[in-house]
Amino acid sequence: MEKIKNPGVYIVEENAFPSSVVEVATAIPAFIGYTEKIPAAGADGLLRISSLREFERWFGGPADYRFRIRKATGEGDKSRSEADKKEERGEKLAKFDMHLNLIGDKEAYYVSRVGTVFRLYEAMRFFFQNGGGACYIISVGDYKDQIRDERLADGLRRLENEPEPTLVLLPDAVSLDTAEAFYSLCRKEIAHCGQMGNRMAILDVYQGYKAFQNPAGEKSVVDRFREGVGTESLSYAAAYYPWLETTIVQESELSFQNLTDDSLALLVEMISGELALTDHPENELESEAVRKERVLSMVKQLPDYTSAVVNSWDDDQDTFGKLSPANLHRTLLAMSQSYKALMGLLQKYLNQLPPAAAMAGLYTLVDSTSGVWKAPANLSLNSVMAPSVPISTEEQEYLNTPLDGKAVNAIRSFIGEGVLVWGARTLDGNSNEWRYIHVRRTVMVLEQSMLAAVKAYTFEPNQAATWITVKSMLENYLTQQWKMGALVGASPLEAFSVRVGLGETMTDEDIQSGIMRVSASVAVNRPAEFIEISFAQPMQKT
Template identity: 25%
Template sequence: MFYANGGGRCFIISVGLYPASAVGIKSDDIANGLAELEKEDEPTIILLPDAVSVDKGPYALQQTALGQCATLKDRVAICDLVKTTDFVAFDKEIANFRTSIGINDLKYGAAYGPWINANIQRQIWRRNLSLKRDGIGTDIQLESLTTDADILNLIRDIKLVEQASTSVINGVTAITGSADKTLDDSLQAALDAYRATNDASTAAQLVTALQQFTGLTLSVLQAIQSLNEQPDVAGSKFEIKKTIASYLKGSTLNNSITTLVSHSVLQGANAAAKTAAQKAADDAKTAADDAKTAADKAKTDADADPANAGLAVDAKAKADAKIAADQVKADADAYLAAITISSAAPIANVVQTGATLDATAKLLGFADGATLLKDVSQKAAVTAQYPATVDSLKKRADVIEGAAYFALTDALQMISSIQSSINEFEKSLNDTLLAAFGKFKELVNKGGEALNQLPPSGAVAGIYAKTDNERGVWKAPANVSLNAVISPMVKVSQTQQGAYNVDVNAGKSINIIRAFPGKGTLVWGARTLAGNDNEWRYVPVRRLFNFIEESVKKATEQFVFEPNDANTWVKMQSMIENFLTTLWRQGALQGVKPEHAFYVAVGLGKTMTALDILEGRMNLEIGLVAVRPAEFIILKFSHKMAES
């Protein structure tokens, strides 16, 4: 609403994530945001649209904002009222606001109401709707509102897609450990740690991370594939089956799975070689005579280790010889039995044997688990290129890191593609349901109307910014129509507005948002909360003084530590007078000539004493005659006697 009504550059202070629970926005979080805002020098307007959602009301936060404005003297606060939907409640809320806001620093704030019905396009899907039975609060299922078979099938398919989407989100969060982290961040950290040390512990972390990614990919595909089991819904304009088939038959996912398992084999060989090499080095330190024998024995042990290179060479030879399928399966099982995988991995079926592995293999396009493991064995045979010696450790590490990197890249690309497709499917299904199910469309429209009931501060701040750019801060931001607004939520008449515009008790004026026939919704008021103060009654007067005070303060900083004599005084006075003369010519100050509109005084005997000069003070005095808005145009009519 701020930008729709002419707003430009602004500061948005984040106070945290939107809460998933019913606790709502915390007052302390917004207060912390206000404290951060105090450190910024540029803002000239403060608004707290989310403060109206605080359980205890926005008033304490609004008081804090007013206090900050009074302290800094370079900004004003726009205050919202609590949401109301009828005139009686609106009248009570104004009374409550006037009582709760207090009496301090009122000249730095302005209040606006009632709330507005905005005209913003909202995208609401089935997952965003929560239906409750009126007066009871029990849940209502969307399916209970129709008996049409096609509509019911469509709702069922939407739920399946929603489940797939949720599984992606939950899976990603499970891997990263936080909603603030991305998949790239999580795996990059594992890769960095692995590259830094390349030891068994970091390698295990990397294997676990790769398993999580691959497992997430498989679980999401399985969730989407369940859509294939449902009959096609008439009117659906997407090809889920074709898309899933392209995922499953493509080489990307197959490579991710098989590379992951072969990576585990390679890492096992590397770890065994490092253990043997370390043993040889330790023996050499304590017994030089036995060093050669120990090293030879270490090499022999590593080469003969059945869990590593020997098995890889053996499996490759058997595969090349095209021995019977059951023998290939048995050798592959021996591989898996020799690999140590973290039990915490969420997708253990990637490295398990039996029916679960067969199911995974079929999902990937292999005939069975034995065929999958044969492919894995052939990839793992690359171990034979690097015997388990100290010289080949770096080469092994490079091969392992390469396998991990490509498995990571494939998994990331696959998850991204799946997530994008799920969103497309869900949008298409919801669009179809919206067109085919009138009750759903009615509910969506009602939900959109509720979301478009907004506090007016954002739109009003946009009006402030637009008026500043087009006319200047001295022009009242009133009698201006609001863009993207249908109507105020509560209609207020001219007579009713009088009591809100002028508060007979404490002068706390409320600027009313009103609807006018043929004109639209207008901001119809420009008073501060200090309505009884003739000097600070109007928003443009307060903001004009803020503008001039801040401008002069920044302009005079160049004179700090300059000689406190007549030469400096003349320079400073002429600079300020030129600035104020320009404003007078633009209409910001009232008077037929500059000396009627302002004065600037500085110097010994005018604003300073000899003691002031001795103590390093240079006092300036500036007087202004600010223009004030013509809030009331009073017309007088009388009878005139005939003269001819």
């Protein structure tokens, strides 16, 4: 108050309440990967969006889905050249060399995807399907590039200057050429989260579509994952297995245009064999035979539908005496079971997705409906039909409680309940403090919220009045958290404690050095992960 010089009555307003703590955001994922286009807007290539439409506006759509059909020449598919193998290196296709034999026992065909498999766009669709909201996108390249771990690691560096993201995901990492490159990137991602202290990594298992137990006696994909992720900052990461069979990519998004030009001739052979007009019953309607002949003639023109020509045609209008691509596609679906099965095979492949993006959406959903202190488990996933690998109870035990503590959360299918997330552990499963995902995330939110609030008292007098104000402010915030259910205890005294003051958290030397130390202890709730019900039959009393 300024010095009073004139007699009279003066009103002085004083703050009756301490400053309040504003809680930081709890589930803001950051996705790092490759996109169709790279927007010029955004600091350091980073942009905040809140919907799939907004993502498409700034970053474009999916990469080109391109598949090749090859005729089998014997055991294994020896027809594939070294050039083909090199072209397909973006995806290990052992499981995606899909056998298609729908024309009797005469011929067999294999279908595989060619080109680099970019996954960020499908991950965004999966994220928003499962409750996702605001998130950050860092584009490290476009679809003309090859997926490189150095580029994705650079995206982590660019994320260091943004304090809001609380989750980090690298959807394109599982498409790296080697498992070693993937695990190296995982270690960098976990180290980034541990260094920042305000975010967690959600990890996929490399080749997580493979069976849990390897019949050849080799290490399983889960064992290799545990060995590869290292030992540092494991409480800042959670992993999920297996991959999921989804419905993200719709049937309407695929046609013969997704086949390579050299595959169209084989497609003609496949469908022609099915529609060959021989040995028709005498009572077969002539109109049906004529219809098949007409379709067959159209099929023989498929090699003319190269991508360069198709893209110049109207999708709905027939041109130059030929059916438009859309009309021909619909006709083939109606007339050819082989073609319909082929399209279903392509759709099934594209819909086998890693689960991390869906889990980021579930984290967001749980935080908005229950709170960050609720374990993100025993929840169903949207747009999911089944896990790619069924998990038994015995296998779940090994995933959940391994000797090294690196728990991998299982996604399982239960009769009458659907597909559920059946695990809530970090990779630091042997730690009594940081075993559970929601405990780590709750503490991060409390830490960052209190840190931001106390920062306002930097350069304030390091004296009792300041200490009391800070203590009151933090106690009010933690009391609110206790009332909402984030902290356990019959009373606030049992749920938390805040200490600050000379002789309590500070010494005379601390005060002389300009250091104010605040100590807070909280009791975060733990989940009822194992529920035991005991039954007893007492003896009859007469």
